[in-house]
Amino acid sequence: MLPSANLGPSQDGPFSLGAFAIDEYNPIKVVVIGAGFSGIAAAIRFPQRVPNLDLTVYDQNAGVGGTWYSNKYPGLACDIPSHCYQYTFENKTDWSSFYSTGSEIRSYLESVVDKYKLMRYIKLSHRLIRAQYDEPSGKWRLRIRRPASQGSSPSTDLEEFEEFDDTADILFMGVGSLSRWGWPDISGLHDFKGSLFHTANFDIGEQTWQEATQKWKDKRVGVIGVGSSAIQVVPALQPHVAHIVNYVKGKTWISVPFGSxxxxxxxxxxxxxxxxxxxxxxxxxxxxxxxxxxxxxxxxxxxNAVYQCGLKDSAMQRGARAAFREHMQKALSKKPWIADDLIPDYAVACRRLTCGPGYLRALCEDNVDFVTTHIKRITSSGIETVDGRHEELDVIICATGYDYSFQLDFPVIGRGGVSLQEKWTPHPSTYLAICTDGFPNYFMAFGPSSSLASGSLVVLIERQVDYAVEATKKLQRERLKSIEVKKAAVQDFDEYLEHYFPKTVHSEKCRSWYKMGKEDGRVVALWPGSALHALRALEFPRWEDYNYELADGAQNRMRWLGDGQTYNEKMMKGDRAWFLNDDEIDVPPG
Structure with missing residues (x-):
């Protein structure tokens, strides 16, 4: 592989001009994995901006929306204001509430897909099971699994699958960081004879959670956890079930209502x-x-005004702690002992902050118990805690989160046979949260270092897509075989991360998915700065931070100049004075 700075005169004989116009672009094939916010934005921007494009979006689910398709648990909702949780270019002005429901967000994404006719690119129920970069060709070799053709064989309870191969010049990963889940490690979990759910896999078919829980009015429900999912589940179910027991082993801040x-x-x-x-x-x-x-x-x-809340000992952090404590103590005045067990010692925003509409109020209801005694085991009929108390339950909901390691559950293999899983052990390392060395022509959205402690994640996702589109255009425009970030650039970003987070509350001791579900250690999920900082950082790609290989065995970096003309001149058709068009002329202010 030749760094761009070292591309020199051809060593393979005399140089010959390319037999193509400078803007006669080669076909380029892009494969996007995931049809959530990232994949949908990619399905819009790549065709809009990249000429001669072959685009496919694979998603393992049977519908679009990503996490908003797969999650259906009671109370599922956005935890930032609805109007900030949408694309900048596609406004929805009729959200039902300040924090919209999961089904409403899913409908919004479906409407975007319909408006921009994106299903021509999207293949549902198609799961990527292996991706490997082929160094000689500069292409990604992909293995895809999908359900076997329907109706070709007798009905069976065991769904049959088939696999096929595909290739990509550019692989864009939009699977997100909260898509892989597992059951909690609790003794006897699967001995439970009642209804057992995980919030990440609330398997109720095509029903809504309201429909699925209509018959729960006489049920006793155990909810395990105190993260954002549990905080939504408890108030959603409280009015509709006989009793709820919320099992909590940690503490969390519940913010005051948003808005000045x-x-x-x-x-x-x-x-x-x-x-x-x-x-x-x-x-x-x-x-x-x-x-x-x-x-x-x-x-x-x-x-975007709350960034400084995340800085250690800032005035905003001190003010937030005082305000949130007062808010929680007031809301829990009916059961003040809960405040003692719920209000943390660590800083506000050390872990993901939620407003938790209705949660504190629900905890104070007579049919809700708040239990901080650790769970010993789960029995066939309920939950036993370490103090010997046993609670008879009809339903258990594990609101215990996801796999936060950023380890994909399928192999992605780069140069030299090194997998992304190996590369990201013991922790992920990226360049500006969008790519990593050893994996050419590979870009990401909402991967490591992509989450935000403040600001709109959707805007950042749009910028990550924009960046990948610009890299693709460069690859195509300059007739490159590969574009790959330099190892030194990844190491420099790593060093920046290590020096940035110690000044923030995110590095304090609290169990958080920001730190791969650990109390201490490296912050791997968050962008090192504010949301606005991230947008500026991705605005102008630093192409000098990349290595390049030329295509077709070329050695002269200027071969992309072609035969000295543009396509419209070569074909003697089209606009040959485009530089005079309104969108091309930059008129200075008078």
Whole structure:
């Protein structure tokens, strides 16, 4: 592999011009894995900006939406304001509430897919089971599994699958960081004879959770966990079941309702309301483009104003701790002992922060128990804690999170036969959260270092897609065989991460998926800075941080200049004065 700085004159004989126009682009094949927010954005931007493109999006699910398709647990909702959890180019102005439901977000994504006619690219129920970079050709060799053709054989309870091979010039991974889950390691878990669920696999078919739980009014339900999923499940089920026991072994901050007095005034809402339901009048105002623009701008401005809360001993951090403590103690005044067991000693935002609409109120209801005694085992009829107490239960819901190691559950093999799993042991290492050395023509969204402690993740995902598109255009435009980030650049970003996080609360001792589910150690999930910082960092690619290989055995880096003309001149058709078009002329201010 030749670094771009060392590409010199041909050593294979006299140089010959390419028999192509400078903008006569070769066909290029892009494969995207995942049809959630990242994959859908990629399915829009790649065809929009890359000429002569062959695009396929594979998703293992039977529908689009990624985590918003696969998750159906009670109370599933967004934990940032709905209007900030959408594409910048595709506004939805009629969200039902400040924190929209999972089904509403899924419907939004389906509407985007329909509007931009993306199903022509998307293949559902197609699971990538192996990806390997082929060094001689500069292509990714992919192995895909899908259900066998329907109707060709008698019905069977065991679904049959078939596999096939595909290739890609560029592989874009959009599977996200919260897509791999497992059962908690609790003795006797699968001895339970009642209904057992994991929030990440709340298997209820095509029903809604409301439909699936209609017959639970006489049920006793155990909910294990105190993360964002449990905080949504408990208040969702509390009014509809006989009894809930929430088993909690950690502590967590529950934030005050989001939004300043200015924002509340703009919405005409009570600033203490936890999840404001938008009225018809609100939605009518949002239908006015100018009003909506002001509202969305104000909302995102506030969302991006809390970065300093994540800095150790900052004034904002001290203020947040005081405000959140007061909020939690007031909300738990009916059962004040819960506050003693729930309010953490660690800083606000050490772990993922949630507003938890309704959770504290639900804990105070008579049909909810809050248990901090550790679980000893699960029996056929319930849960036994280490103090010997046994609780009879009809339903157990494990809200115990995901695999946070960023280890994909299928092999991705780069140069020299090294897998991404090996490369990312003991922890992931990337360049600006979008690629890693040893894996040419490979880009990611929402991978390691991509999550945000503040700000809108969707905007960052859009920028990660934009970056991958620009790299693809460069590969195609300059007729390159491969583009691969330099190892030194990955190491430099690694060093930046190691020096950035110690000044933040995210490095403090608290069990968090930011640190791969550990109390201590390296912060692997978060971007090292604010959301706005991330957008600026990805705005202008540093192509000098990459190594390149030329295609077709070429040695002269200028071969991409072709035969000295553009395609329109060569074919004597099309616009041959495009530089005079309005979108090409940059008129300076007078």
């Amino acid at each position: 007095d200015k924002l509340s005034e703009l919405l005409h809402r009570d600033p203490n309301e936890e999840n404001y339901i938008f009225t018809d009048e609100d939605k009518a105002r949002f239908a006015d483009p100018e009003y909506y623009k002001r509202f969305r701008h104000a909302l995102d401005t506030e969302l």
